Each structure stands twice: as C-alpha cells, then as structure tokens.
Amino acid sequence: MSLSTPEPRPESLRRDERLADRRLLRVAWASAAALLAIGVLLGWRAEVDHRERAVRQAQVQADILAASVSAALAFDDRVAMGEYVAALGLNAEVAAAAVYDSAGHAVVSIHRKDAKPPPPEAGPPGAHFAGRRATVTGVVSERGQRLGEVYLRTVPESWPSVLGRHSGLALLSLLAFLLLGVVTAAASRLQARARLLTQSNARLVEAMDARGKAEEALRQSQKMEALGQLTGGIAHDFNNLLQIVQGAFELIGRKPGDPERVAAWSRNGLAATERGASLTRQLLAFSRSQKLELRPFVVAELIADMRELLVRTLGPDIALEVWLEAADAAVVSDRTQLELAVLNLAINARDAMPDGGRLTIATGLRAVPAGDPLLEAGDYVTLSVADTGEGMAAEVMERAFDPFFTTKGVGKGTGLGLSQVYGVARQAGGAAQIESQPGGGTAVTLLLRRSAAPSTPTVVREAPQPVLETAAGRTVLVVDDEAALRELACETLELLGYRVLEADGGDRALDMLQTLRPDLLLLDYAMPGMNGAELARQARRRWPGLPIVFASGHADSQQVEAALGGEAPFLRKPFSMDALARVVGERLRVADAGPEAPA
C-alpha cells in the first residue's frame, strides 16, 4: 500500500509568496492613494474651471454693461444708466451691479435684497472669485477714453449646486475606494485561507505518516495475536512430535540389531520431524514479513502449504476438508496477510466449534458481471472458509467486519481478526462476504480479483527423489558455532563420501581456508562474532571461485539472500540428508563447470 503524500512546499517558496503578497498589497494601497490624489486633483481642476467660467461669464456681463453705459456715463444720462443696470438686474445670476464715474464714485447701483450693496467707491479693475461668487470691476472707456468703472457681483452658488458639481467624481472615487477595499479584503481572506490550507496539509501529511505506522503496527499485532492463539495448540503438537521422535530413538537404541524394525522406527521418527519442519516453516514464514508486499501468487498453493498449520490450529476434534479448484488461479496480494486471514478464519471457526465439527476450505472461480454494486466486472478467485459451529445472529453478522468488535471474552480476542480479513480482501481488489445463521454454521467467502499467474513459482519445491553424489576426494569445510549441529553435518557429509573439516567460528574458518584450501564452504548463517554473511564476503574476496552453501533456520531468508547477493544456495534447517547431498553436489558441479559460470 502506498500513500501519495503531498509534498510540503519549501520554506523559501512560501517566503517568496509572502513577499509577493505584501508587494501586491502595497501596490493596492499605492493605487488607492493615487486614486485619491487623482480624484482630488480632478475635483480641484473642475472647481478651478468652474470658477474661471463663472468669472468669465461675469466679465462678459460687466463688459456688456460697460459698453452699454459708456455714452450715458459720458453725457451723464443717469436715467439711461439706470435702465441699463436694471436690465442687467433681470439676470438672476447678478446679485449686485454698479456704475462709477471717472472719479470712482457710484453713480448708479443695484443689489438684491438679500445681497450686500456694491461698494460706494470703485475698486481697482479686475475679477476674482471668492465666497462662491464672482466679482468683477471693469473699466468703461470709449475709444481709449476712460469714462468710469462698472461693478458686478454674482449670486453665490448654492451648496446643493456645489455638491452636485462634485458629487459625481466624489462618488466615483468613493466607489473605486470601496472596490479596492473589497478586493484587498478578499485577497487577505484568500491569503489566510491559503495559510490554513498549508497548515492543514502539513497536519494531513503528519496524520498520514502516523496512520501508516499505526497500520504497520496493527498488522504486526494482528499476526502476533494469531500466533498467540496458535501457541497452545502448536506446543502440544510439538510435544507429540517429539514424543514420536524420542520413542523412535529409544526403540532403535534398545533393539539396534533388528534392521527391519530399526528402519521402520527411523521412518516414523523422520516422518514426525518432517511434519514438525513443515509447521515451523509456516510459523517462520508467517512471522517474517512486516511490510506489505503485493505480489502475485496462487491461492490454492497457499492453502496447500498452510494445511499442516491449519490442522495443528484446529486440533484433533475438528476435521479439515480442503477443496481446491482453480489450482493455478493467482491473485495479487500480500501472501502473509492472506495467510493471516485464513488463519484468523480458522481460529474463529475453532472457537465457534468448542465441541468439534468440520471446517471446509474451498477455492474456486467466479465471474462477476458488469453492474455489480460492490465489485468491478471480471474474474475473481473465491476462497471460502465454512464451519459447522454455532453461527451468529444477524445483528452480530452486521458488525462482524467492524474493527474491535468481538464476542469473545476479555483477553481472548481483539476484534481485529475479521476486520483484517475484510481489509486483505479489499486490498486484493475484492470483497469479503459472510453468511451465517444461529446454530447453522458460518461461511466467510473472500472474493479476490484474479491476476496473471506469477512469473516464478513462489515456493521452490524440493526434488522428491534423493540424489546421492559420489564425492570422491572432495573436501568440505563446515562452519557452525553449535557443536551438535556441526557434528551432525560432518557425519552426514562423511557418510556421503566427503572429506570434512570443521570450524566453530569465522576467524578459525578463514585460517583453515588459508592453509587447507577446501573445495566447498558450508556455513551457518547466524553465528556470534563474524556471522555467515560476513565470513562469506571475506572468503569471496580472497578466493573468488570458492563455492559456498548456507544453512540457516533464520526466519528471514530474504535477508540472508540479500547478504549473499544471491550467489549462494540456501538450505533451510532442518534439512534432510538428501537435500544436503543434492545442494553440495550441485554447487561443486557448477564450480567444476567453470569459474565464470553463475552460482
């Protein structure tokens, strides 16, 4: 199972982004300031234009008045002047107007009731805008002859009118400001959200890591739980096997002179050790791997290999029936996990049949059509485990696959067994189904998506017939720290015709290799001090063509193979005499065939 974890972004990248954000914010504020400045500038410009226009208009009115009254002023016709000024007063924009003689004294003047009267003396010529009104003093002249002055003042512009003139621009500026504010607020909210996302992403990554570790721990604990369940039965079984072996040896010891009966007793003893070996092989393989390895393997082979273990697990009161159809159908899954699933189901079945019964394990094929609610269309390998036990009620069945749901007493089950079964089925692209009735037994069926057959057989089966080699004059160095095992190996090899040397450790072995130059090295893997792999590496370095064979009871054969670089054959303890003879002989043959030939 691989979890795709989002890559945490590097700190420098985040810093760059923060800088960019800050720059953006600064640009936004600069824009706001520029906008405000432009708004004020435009407003001021409009105001100046308005004033100039107002002054210009007042100037034109004053010029008209000046031109109109020139003759009347020249010839002191006050009536005419009064008429001209009164006509000007009809203009609602004019608040006050006056005509001054050339000495600057007011001759004619008008003003609105609510306006200040014109000044009695003429001011200097000019026009200005103050207090929302334009004031103009113009010269009256005719052909360059200065005759006097006119004065004109407009009514002040009303505040609503001033506001009306500026409201458009002010409103636009305000709206732009608001818009900018909204955008800035939205941007900062987005930033905050991005920060939150980053944080929650980091938390998610952490959680996923933790979950991965927890899952690994859970798998291991599930295995250990199953092993714990097995221990009692297995120990009992081993005692039985040892009893057979012990009995056989005792009988042989008492009646060594009766070759026929000795042969029969030794056969019994050997058969018992074979069963024991098969059992330990299963247990070791089972406890070995902690990591999930999804590889194709054949389900029927797995069940066949587990048979011994299952028999021991179920005990003598429960009969095991195995129906293996689809003997070559493979699935892609973790082999250990599927073994564990079968074991869990067997343990559950055993517990459900305290008074004995029958457990049926069957494999088969099922084609799932398109439109199935649970599974994709395709071929599935079925693996069903059915018992004749007490069964379960519907409400228990509903929750049977839930983690930590158990009907067993405290200390007897964790409630993880069936959830592990369900998990392995889902992982293999399938499903698990449960059928049960109270008193009618329980059947659990795993549907596992069928895959192509494995490229290499997962289990190398030993050749059935013994091949005893003639070993004329060849020397084998046996290295094992345990004297009994070493002696056994030596005697076996001598019996096979080899000359045998022995060493109890790596340093001694290297000395002997130097002086005695044996033809083959038979090594125990696990030894105190220099272990077998280290010794093999040193020997290889100094004598590259030296054939090496390993013997080990160690659980993790893969670790051993990795240490050897796949260059040495590997004998799993306990091994038979035949197996030893065959492997040693083959190794020597290969070495004889040529130094370049692969091991």
Place this chain on the structure above:
Amino acid sequence: MAGSRVRVSRRGGFWAGACAAALTLWSVPGAPRADPQALELAVKATYLYRLAAFVTWPGEDTGAPPSPVTLCVQGADPFGDILDRLIAGRRPGGRPIVVKRVARLEPRSGCQIAYVAGGPGQSPAQALEAVNTAPVVTVTDEARGGAHGIVHLIEDGPRVRFSIDAAQASESGVTLSSKLMALAVTVKR
C-alpha cells in the same frame, strides 16, 4: 426686477448734477463753485471734450492709433480757460484733443468739432453754412441763438441734453455712434 432696487445717486437737481459732472468727474481747478453759469459751461465743455469718442470722421481707420482731434470754438468763447484746463487735466489714454479758437469757421480751418458761438465776424448760421459739407461736427447751444448744428445742446430742466441732426451729419460725412444717438432728445433724419 424683483428683489432688486436701482439707485441712481444724487438725483437732486440740475446744479447738483452739473457740480458732480464738472467738479467731481474732471476736477476742473478753479471753477467757480457757486456760479450756476460757470457750472453749466463746465458741463458743456466736458460734453464737447467727450464727443470725440463717439464720432468717426471719414478716412479714419478705427484700428489705427487715434490721431489728435481739433476742437474749435468759433466766435465769442464763453468757456474762458475751462476747456484748456480740462484738456490739460485729462487722463492718459483716449484721443489727444487740441483746442483752437477761430473767429470764422471754414472747411480749411482744420476743425473736427466746432462749438459755434457766433461772433462779430461770423454769425452761427453763417458758420454752419460755411462747413455744411465739411466733416465737422458742429455743436450749437440753445442758449446762444436758434441755429442748429449737428449736435444741439438743450437745457432740459436740471440737465444738459442734446438733439442730433443725423441728416446733416451724413451730409457732412461724419458718423455718430448709435450710443450717442440713443441719448439724444430728438434725432432728425
């Protein structure tokens, strides 16, 4: 004109107006203040002086800098030194005015405005006849006989006003400003 009031200052009477015209506008130094006769003359002198601004003589280019205007007083001069002082005290800008006194008014006298007072050498009627077709703006005075020049000064109650003979003006080839005509009591066409 609702909400506004026209105020015409010092409508008190002819002499008050004359005083204003003569004394305050042009500050004729040494004018006898209490003498109504003198005030009336001062007003008339001012009118003569100002008339030049409202007349266009033939051949005059309105765009060109104004050439001096010769103001003649024909016959017995009633103004004394009032005219001279007026012109001496005039403000800069406007047309230069030259005052000339002639016993007889003739086309070649070089006058452009002529106050026809009449004298022993030439009666007002004769003077007017002499420049009948010349570009001279003749000014007669109701107070000095019945002859009517192009501009005829009239005493209208408290004010000095004038009538205009537009037909004679056009015969003389001078053009009077419409503003001037608008102020005339009567305009003869």
